[in-house]
Amino acid sequence: MIGDGVHHLMKDRFGVDKNDATKDVIWDLHQSDNKALPENKEVLYMVIDRYDAGTDMRSAAGLEIKRQLVPWFPASNQISTPAGEQGFADNDEKKNPYLLEYGRGICTLRSTWYHQYSIWTLDDTDLRHKAGNWVHVRDLKYNNLTLKGKSDWYGKNVQLYNDKGDILVKDTIRCWSSWPHYKSNVADQKANWWRGGWADWYVFRLAETYLLRAEAYTWLDKKDLAAADINEVRRRAGARDLDASEVSISQILDERARELFYEEPRKTELTRIAYLFAKTGKADEKGRTCSMTNFTENNYFYNRIMDRTEFYNQGVKNGVGNSYTIAPYNVLWPIAEKAISTNVEGHINQTPGYAGSENNIEPMDTPNK
Numbered sequence: 001m002i003g004d005g006v007h008h009l010m011k012d013r014f015g016v017d018k019n020d021a022t023k024d025v026i027w028d029l030h031q032s033d034n035k036a037l038p039e040n041k042e043v044l045y046m047v048i049d050r051y052d053a054g055t056d057m058r059s060a061a062g063l064e065i066k067r068q069l070v071p072w073f074p075a076s077n078q079i080s081t082p083a084g085e086q087g088f089a090d091n092d093e094k095k096n097p098y099l100l101e102y103g104r105g106i107c108t109l110r111s112t113w114y115h116q117y118s119i120w121t122l123d124d125t126d127l128r129h130k131a132g133n134w135v136h137v138r139d140l141k142y143n144n145l146t147l148k149g150k151s152d153w154y155g156k157n158v159q160l161y162n163d164k165g166d167i168l169v170k171d172t173i174r175c176w177s178s179w180p181h182y183k184s185n186v187a188d189q190k191a192n193w194w195r196g197g198w199a200d201w202y203v204f205r206l207a208e209t210y211l212l213r214a215e216a217y218t219w220l221d222k223k224d225l226a227a228a229d230i231n232e233v234r235r236r237a238g239a240r241d242l243d244a245s246e247v248s249i250s251q252i253l254d255e256r257a258r259e260l261f262y263e264e265p266r267k268t269e270l271t272r273i274a275y276l277f278a279k280t281g282k283a284d285e286k287g288r289t290c291s292m293t294n295f296t297e298n299n300y301f302y303n304r305i306m307d308r309t310e311f312y313n314q315g316v317k318n319g320v321g322n323s324y325t326i327a328p329y330n331v332l333w334p335i336a337e338k339a340i341s342t343n344v345e346g347h348i349n350q351t352p353g354y355a356g357s358e359n360n361i362e363p364m365d366t367p368n369k
Contacts, residue, residue: 024127024133025127025236026127026128026133026182026236026237026238027127027133027182029042030182030183030185031182031185032186032187032199032200035199035200035201035202036048036200041206042205042206042207043204043206044203044204044205044206044209045202045203045204046200046202046203047200047201048200049062049063049198049199049200049201050198050200051197051198052189058198059198061195062186062189062195062196062197062198062199063186063196063197063198063199063201064195064196065183065184065186065195065196065262066102066103066104066105066184066186066188066194066195066196067103067104067105067106067108067196068105068106068107068108068109068196069105069107069109069111069179069180069183069262070102070103070104070105070107070179070184071105071107071110071137071174071175071176071177071179072105072106072107072174072175073087073088073098073105073137073140073158074088074089074090074091074098074099074104074105075088075090075104075106075175076090077170078169078170078175079137079158079168079169079170079175080168080169081142081147081151081153081159081168082153082159082161082162082163082168083151083152083153085142085144085146085147085151085153086144086146087142087143087144087153087158088142088143088144089143089144089145089146091104091192093192093194095143095144095145096144097143098140098143099194100194102135102181102184103184103188103194103195103196104194104195105179106174107173107174107175107177109262110173110174110177111177111178111179111180111261112310112311113309113310113311114257114308114309114310115257115261116134116177116178118308118310119254119257119258120258122239122240122242123239123240125238125239125240126234126237126238126239126258127237127238127239128180128182128237128239128258128259128261129258132181133180133182134178134179134180134181134182135178135179135181137158137169137175137176137177137178138157138158138159138160139157140157140158141155141156141157141158142154142155142156142158143155160172160176171319173316173318180261180262183261183262186199187199202263205260205263207233207236207259207260208256208259208260208263208264210229210230210232210233211229211230211233211252211255211256211259211260213226213229214226214227214229214230214247214252215249215252215273217229218247218249219249219276219280219282223244223245223247224244226244226252227241227242227243227244227246227247230242230247230251230252230255233255233259234255237258237259248285249273249277249284249285250284250285250304253270253273253304256269270300270301270305270331271301271331271332273300273301274290274295274299274301274302274331277289277290277299277300278290278291278292278295278299278300279292284303284304286307288300288303290303295331296328296329296331296332296351296352296353297328297329297353298328299328299331301328301330301331302326302327302328302330302331305326306326311324312324312325312326327353328353329351329352329353329354330353332351334350334351334354334355334356335348335349335350335351335354337356347361349361349363
């Protein structure tokens, strides 16, 4: 059974009896103090990063996971009430207790619409997305103490619009989103840090091995076996079982996103699977096929993102008016310009599609002598 021992033996958020079977196993699994416990059979490979281990045995700044994942809500005057008042106090945990509870994020790694909403439509029992484990800015309440007794909005939930339809959030990309609190809840060892401090972190977990085997079974068209492996992961999270008819590579990618958010190298995984579709010639869930002959022009990586995104295909613009876009050749990274320019003895081709690829030359069949 996946994660044998985790549910009944790990500490919970309040430090009560570890044998309490009613606890939230998903929360427990990702709390810093639980990751290296001997009872945790989930972990296969992890990084130990402890603040008290000395400067030679700890990372420079810790995880700073709150800084990265949590929206930019406490920042001065980023979020206003419908009456135009500053919604939150800044840099004062006594005036703004959300700093201690959630951290002072700037959302440098904002979760997409896909991660926040699209993958959670199968059922509403999944612990990995339940209220409290996932938090949205709209769940927060205006707590600027200067509003107390003076504004009707003090203590009320954050609003995106006022009655006139005006947006009350300066940057909706960085300030208006949700995040997995059960993964970002990392203690700060430094005072007034609010970024998420030093903590152990998973590299490989048992859950991923189930999903990798499920993927292998799917490529082999053994979907009943794939469903069994996927359901081991889903069952622990309180989600309903999937039927074999629901299994596809797309569904496995969705399950990886549910289980391995902020753990898997997502871009690498999408590229890896795009290669498999191109090399095998297998049709995807929409009947499309790809090949290696024009891999940077037509591939599963691009097709899937454009199918599932609410970002790259919606004309979303950044602060200076440029649209966020993606292209099929982004399935691969570009070759560093420095590597190309310093190779004066030969010629390194740029990845097709990127600037400089117009200078590519046909590779030689045999090496120079």
